[in-house]
Amino acid sequence: MRAVVLGIGNTILTDEAAGVRAVEALERAYQIPVEVQVIDGGTSGMEMIEDLSNLDFLIVIDVVKTGAAVGTVVKIAGAEIPVFFRKKLSPHQIALPDVLASLELLDAMPKEIVVLGVEPISLELGMEMTAEIASKVPQLVEMAVAELKARGYCVEPLAALAA
Numbered sequence: 001m002r003a004v005v006l007g008i009g010n011t012i013l014t015d016e017a018a019g020v021r022a023v024e025a026l027e028r029a030y031q032i033p034v035e036v037q038v039i040d041g042g043t044s045g046m047e048m049i050e051d052l053s054n055l056d057f058l059i060v061i062d063v064v065k066t067g068a069a070v071g072t073v074v075k076i077a078g079a080e081i082p083v084f085f086r087k088k089l090s091p092h093q094i095a096l097p098d099v100l101a102s103l104e105l106l107d108a109m110p111k112e113i114v115v116l117g118v119e120p121i122s123l124e125l126g127m128e129m130t131a132e133i134a135s136k137v138p139q140l141v142e143m144a145v146a147e148l149k150a151r152g153y154c155v156e157p158l159a160a161l162a163a
Contacts, residue, residue, distance in 0.1 A: 001035055003057040003153060004110075005144055006048075008041040008096065015120035015133040019062040022116075022140040030145060031156045048099055055110035057151055059144050060096065063133075064117030071132045073139050076115040112151075116143050 007023030010016040023038050032038055039051060052058060066074055103109045118140065121130045128134075148155045 001056040001152070002054070003036045003059070003148065003151070004052060004055055005036065005038045005059045005061065005148070006041045006052070007039070007061045008043070009062060010043050012125060012127060014122040014124050014126040015063055015118075015129050016123050017129055018118050018120070018133055018137060018140065019060075021129065021134070021137050022061045022144070025137055026141045026144060029141065029158060031158055033154050036148060036153055036155070045096075046099060046102065049102055049106075049108075052099060052110060053103060053106065053108040056112065057148075058110035058113045059147055060113065060115045060117075061140050061144060062115065062117050063120040063123075064115065066117075066119065068119050070119045070121045071136060072119045073136055073143070074115075074117050074119070075143065076117070077113070081113050081115065114147055116140050116147075 005023055005026060007019035007021070009019040009021075011020055020040050020042060023040055026032070027038050037051065039048070041048060064074060064076070066072075066076075068074060100109065100113075118133055118136045121133055145155050
């Protein structure tokens with residue numbers, strides 16, 4: 001079973017960096033099994049087609065605009081996914097809907113997709129996330145780990161392996 005955890009965002013637009021920072025934190029804190037690829041997608045687009053083709057499971061971590069209060073962490077899955085990708089919910093929208101549409105045309109869509117996101121406070125130019133959104137990164141990491149574990153992937157904390 002092949003899975004990808006994809007963090008997307010622009011690290012020079014304050015809270016827009018949340019997805020990228022979450023995958024960085026995931027790699028620092030956990031032993032990731034070989035069948036799970038962690039990708040810092042940054043603001044990439046169509047060049048991700050090969051990495052996202054024929055996956056069993058895709059987790060996308062990003063900032064999202066769903067209308068919830070700022071700082072709200074959300075999970076979008078199942079039937080909500082097509083609706084999510086019809087609207088521009090992520091401020092940068094790295095052409096992920098285009099990538100997924102291309103995968104569908106190629107008959108290479110991931111079997112399952114889950115989007116984990118947080119409502120941003122600021123998308124202004126800046127290298128630091130707001131404190132509130134930065135504090136949500138560990139929650140996004142834990143949610144991603146829980147999603148992987150629920151599907152049978154063996155994701156272990158690095159600290160536990162050292163003990």
